[in-house]
Amino acid sequence: MKRSERLRAMLEGLRASRLRLTPQRVAICEVLATSRGHPTAYDIYRRLHRRFPTMSLATVYKTLDALVRLGLVSALGDAGDGMVHYDGDTTPHINLVCLSCHRVQDLEGVDVRALHQRVAARSGYALHGARLVYYGLCPDCQRKTGASIAEGA
Numbered sequence: 001m002k003r004s005e006r007l008r009a010m011l012e013g014l015r016a017s018r019l020r021l022t023p024q025r026v027a028i029c030e031v032l033a034t035s036r037g038h039p040t041a042y043d044i045y046r047r048l049h050r051r052f053p054t055m056s057l058a059t060v061y062k063t064l065d066a067l068v069r070l071g072l073v074s075a076l077g078d079a080g081d082g083m084v085h086y087d088g089d090t091t092p093h094i095n096l097v098c099l100s101c102h103r104v105q106d107l108e109g110v111d112v113r114a115l116h117q118r119v120a121a122r123s124g125y126a127l128h129g130a131r132l133v134y135y136g137l138c139p140d141c142q143r144k145t146g147a148s149i150a151e152g153a
Contacts, residue, residue, distance in 0.1 A: 006072075006088055007033035013070040014063070024048070024055045028063045032073055032088035038095070038104035040083040071128045079104050080135075092116040092130040098138035100145065107134075 010029040015021055027048050031039065039047070045060045064086055067073035074087040076095060081102035087095065092115070094107040112132060120127045137145065 003033050010067055010072050010088075013072045014066060017066055017070060019063070019066055024052050024059055025063050027052065028060060029067070032067070032086060035088060036106075038076055038079075038085040038087050040085055042083065044086075074129060074131055076104060076131065076133065087131075090129045092132070095131070095133045096138070097133055097135045098141055099135055100137055100141035103138055105138075 007029055010033060011021060011026065014025060014029070019025065028044055031044050031047060041057065041060045041064055044064075045055070045057045048055060048060075064073065064075075068075045068086075071090065072088075074090050076085040076087055076097075079085050079097045079102040080099045085104050087104075089106070092112045094110055094112060095104055096107055097104050112130070115132075116127065116130055119125070119130070
């Protein structure tokens with residue numbers, strides 16, 4: 001799904017759930033729809049605070065909760081930093097989480113659609129999304145700590 005389609009879906013979802021589309025909520029959706037990263041609620045708040053100085057962190061959380069409940073955003077959970085990270089891309093894909101620097105990134109070039117289809121076929125579920133997360137040390141942290149890829153295998 002393209003970023004513009006993702007944004008449109010988020011805004012339509014919020015509207016359908018009877019949440020007012022304030023400029024702050026639209027901006028939160030824009031951050032999620034266009035971000036290549038996996039921000040926390042605080043990251044989003046910090047990024048938008050200068051533009052919306054009266055926006056509260058509670059507004060960010062309430063908007064994120066609604067988007068997650070609607071299945072339009074994924075809550076990835078803790079990346080070892082005690083904070084929930086969010087992903088605006090709900091298509092089946094792989095996330096990589098570094099347990100040292102807490103970076104979360106998508107693994108490009110691995111098609112998990114076949115796995116998604118097999119799970120749906122075997123389970124009988126009408127799947128609305130998937131989250132596949134691998135935990136380990138990123139290449140930068142491996143260099144810093146002297147750990148090798150083989151140690152995690």
